[in-house]
Amino acid sequence: MLIAASTAIGASAIGLDLFSPGLSATAAGTYLRPCGDVRISSSWQGHKNRNPPSGEPGTDYAVITGTQIRAAANGVIVDRKDSTTTATGRYLALRADDGNYIRYLHLQSSTVPLGARVARGQVIAYSGASGFGSDTGYGPHVHVSLWIGGTPLQLGFTNSVDFENYAEATPYPPPPEDPVPTHKSMTLSWNAVLPEGAWARIPVAPGSFWLAESSATIKETGELSLYLAATGVTKGFQVRVVAQTLNTSGGVVSTSPQPMLEVPATKATTANAPTYGLYTLPYFLSGPLRLYADIRALNPGIRVQQVVFKKNYWQS
Numbered sequence: 278m279l280i281a282a283s284t285a286i287g288a289s290a291i292g293l294d295l296f297s298p299g300l301s302a303t304a305a306g307t308y309l310r311p312c313g314d315v316r317i318s319s320s321w322q323g324h325k326n327r328n329p330p331s332g333e334p335g336t337d338y339a340v341i342t343g344t345q346i347r348a349a350a351n352g353v354i355v356d357r358k359d360s361t362t363t364a365t366g367r368y369l370a371l372r373a374d375d376g377n378y379i380r381y382l383h384l385q386s387s388t389v390p391l392g393a394r395v396a397r398g399q400v401i402a403y404s405g406a407s408g409f410g411s412d413t414g415y416g417p418h419v420h421v422s423l424w425i426g427g428t429p430l431q432l433g434f435t436n437s438v439d440f441e442n443y444a445e446a447t448p449y450p451p452p453p454e455d456p457v458p459t460h461k462s463m464t465l466s467w468n469a470v471l472p473e474g475a476w477a478r479i480p481v482a483p484g485s486f487w488l489a490e491s492s493a494t495i496k497e498t499g500e501l502s503l504y505l506a507a508t509g510v511t512k513g514f515q516v517r518v519v520a521q522t523l524n525t526s527g528g529v530v531s532t533s534p535q536p537m538l539e540v541p542a543t544k545a546t547t548a549n550a551p552t553y554g555l556y557t558l559p560y561f562l563s564g565p566l567r568l569y570a571d572i573r574a575l576n577p578g579i580r581v582q583q584v585v586f587k588k589n590y591w592q593s
């Protein structure tokens with residue numbers, strides 16, 4: 278047992294995320310749900326059905342912050358993030374002994390270190406709402422993603438499977454359909470020359486910059502897409518979403534830039550043909566928060582011609 282455990286720790290400590298060949302999905306009907314018999318607030322299929330689809334489809338279990346999260350299977354903790362930055366917030370990744378890979382997102386805290394061997398049913402974390410640089414960036418729930426026979430880096434983050442299909446059979450109510458979102462689409466001629474090397478805020482409608490906003494009483498869930506057309510792009514430009522946490526009177530408490538997307542120059546087929554860039558993001562805001570988007574030119578003379586902003590969202 279000790280030898281097996283230390284081998285597993287060694288593999289994870291150097292970050293290989295290796296899987297033994299021949300391992301396969303043997304988990305159907307055996308995985309433990311993270312928090313027992315609780316409501317599913319958004320199914321794996323619901324994540325897939327979003328427009329654009331979720332970048333990491335999984336099952337959302339609605340639990341209050343601080344609920345115990347139990348390991349689905351025996352395995353090793355192969356990844357752990359303790360900061361609230363980025364949309365995932367704090368997370369743990371469990372490589373199950375059957376070769377499958379499970380991620381638990383938006384945690385309040387983790388109780389097991391990287392490399393730890395854990396047993397099925399062991400408490401490994403407490404649920405939260407972390408994400409977007411905040412502990413209230415998401416409404417409280419735990420998001421569980423599952424990949425069969427490999428890591429998300431090997432298989433692709435979007436190629437997860439439905440954890441519920443591998444969870445032990447219990448009399449769970451069928452997951453409710455996600456609510457039908459409101460669709461919003463704006464096309465704006467911006468026509469601005471960007472300063473090189475400085476972030477500029479992207480307007481998404483005349484005089485309007487906010488992509489999404491939640492308050493102390495209204496939560497907002499959605500998927501947003503920004504589609505940019507720009508000329509004069511010889512090197513490229515970068516796009517990022519920034520989350521602002523607000524206080525009760527609307528003042529900015531903290532600002533958290535999310536990971537940026539870099540859009541390289543596309544080869545012009547005709548003189549001064551535009552470069553197009555698409556940025557998409559699923560989000561779930563709870564508490565006073567605002568999202569907006571920035572753009573940064575990597576060469577002088579970039580002129581943004583058009584911004585198309587599409588959003589599917591619902592409020593609760």
Ligand SMILES: [Zn+2]
Nearest residue numbers: 335336337420
């Ligand atoms: Zn989710």
